[in-house]
Amino acid sequence: MRPDAVTIWSDPEVRRRLSWYLSVMNEKRPPKYIIAKHVDAPGFDSPEELEEADERSLWRSHDTGAAEFRRLWSEVREGSASLKRAERPRVSLLHVKAELARRLASPCRLCERRCMIERLKGKIGACRVDGKAYVHSAFLHLGEEAPLVPSGTIFYGGCNFTCVYCQNYDVSQTSPRSGIPVDARMLAKIQEELARRGARNINHVGGDPTPSMHVIIESLLYLEENIPQLWNSNMYLTTEAMKILVDVIDIWLPDFKYGNNRCALRLSAVPRYFETVTRNLRIAAENGDMIIRHLVLPSHLECCTIPVLEWIARNLPKDKVIVNVMDQYRPEHLVARYPQRWREIARRPTWEELKAAHDKARKLGLFTKV
Template sequence: MLLFERFVPERLWRRLRPDAVAVWSDPEVRRRLSWYYRVMRDEAPAKFMIARSVEVDEDPWRLDYEGLQDLKKSARRVFESLLREARRGELTLEALRKEFRSKPRYTLLHVDAVLAWRLANPCRLCERRCMIDRSRRIGACRLDSRVYVHSWFHHLGEEAPLVPSGTIFYGGCNFTCVYCQNHDVSQTAARRGEAINARKLAWIQKMLRVHGARNINHVGGEPTPSLPVIVESLLHLDVNVPQIWNSNMYMTPEALDILVDIVDLWLPDFKYGNDRCAMRLSAVPRYFEVVTRNLRAAVEWADMIIRHLVLPSHVECCSIPVLRWIAENLPRDRVLVNIMDQYRPEHLVARYPRRWPEIARTPTREEIERVYEYARRLGLVFEPVS
């Protein structure tokens, strides 16, 4: 069953989250989220609208994977040129609509949609690469080939620049976090949402936007297993709205190469500073290698707010290495960090605390302050978006 929660009127969210307005007076936030800000205000076209304007001269459905890649390569050059114009303010939303009044039959966005479907069967959308035909069997993400939406609503609990966020919760996840606060959606009841198609998903996004959402926030669970339908939905979406990818960033390079054409703001969750903790708490191999690879690539294409949840007893092994890697490997003047202090024992940890005793409690104030102080020493900007 698809859960629907009513839209939040502007007068109410402004009263409940005054920081969502005040945050834009911070020059660092305005500078680091400049692209997202302009798309949010309809001053610039969202990237999916640019991709949907780049014409290709062949039917993507008739090509094999290699042919699709060749077609995309030539279309990507045009896309990048238009994107540069939009970033410089030379290609506005109004100008794009006038220039491309007649819709091309096939576009770069069509190519991306077909590529996403090809990657999904056998499935290699995420780095588990389970290679399962999800139309016949359940994949490692606990999903079949359908997309399950559990809820969609105006979210007031996100980072201030995002509120109210048009959040869509997709079922399924490629992680098995023992402390997951959203385990019903991601793990135990992943396929109990409403199975929807691309047109219905486009309608949901439109309703969220026209009723006041600043963005569309694809989350879960994890949105990556639902990528084919998400990309296809953008072929039907007729309103301008920034697309946010709220993800564990464990996608394959092939999936990421599709996402960079549509994502206006990355909202990655950077959990662990080493593979041992990732395997023990989320059953994820090669975590640090995959996530850092994807963060390096993603930041070149869109604005980014990195989330890091402080786990009790994991400051030295996870929080410190995560923050140090961000400071040493990503452009400091383009990334915001949200250090999150709201961990609480949930799911399996709450049921079997003796199996994970070090995280069977909330973080202490000393642990949180230690992480905050380290972030300040590194020069990371994290406080304005909390």
């Protein structure tokens, strides 16, 4: 255990900003996915009926159940409701979410690219994977932010970005399907083992977890551990995918990479970046605790770092969000092989750039102690 993973919780501001996550981690409250298992899915008498239902009926049941979830979650947070003796419905909100996530995966509408590929039929989507979830590794990660360590981290193959500087390019781009294909029951077992070994959370990452979201959601049907679910993502999801996630994710760990669409398209080949990610950050901030990561790119202080920090300060509740201004950038993948193509990022950020980024965050009043 890293010493700061213990001492960080002596900071009352960290405890306040991550209060829901802390209460689940300490098993004083159930994780959101367990709450979703206690919410009835109106209109269905058995899980088998979900497969035959049309998507509109599924969404109608989902949205009604989600409204009930928000009421129940509020009571659980306040301590006025307990699930210890509560009966579970035969068809829960989580059942409906699992079926909707499966539908969104084929034709695929999980991420904002909306490639519409039939991934469940074995076709390869824009994320470079088919309908299987490929687990490349699962372990207790000691290198995450202090409140998260040790983090039960699961690396999934595939990503909807094509970052030229990606540090996990084998998992995300070059060999995403070389991991072990797992079904929902196997994935639940992996999470159980991580929890048994002392993980503070289940950290879904990659690549990016979005292409594997349908398997992740279904796995929660077979999981009963009182452990927070963490979404570690580039946040390039559709609104439909976000609607499914918000009632099962306890803490968000989003990457906020770029301050404009031009840099996102050039360095990650992703269109409509800024409007998509900021939309989803707003949604996430209303539904669980959040630590936002921003990686400082060399030569991108004015176009990316400053606009990102200013947007967070203007648009998200500063008294709830924690920001991690990261200095770990190094030239990797294509930038390392062809530095002349991306000269401005073919180096580490300077001390002056990193200091300017941290100074800006402090000037904006952002809480960055993680």
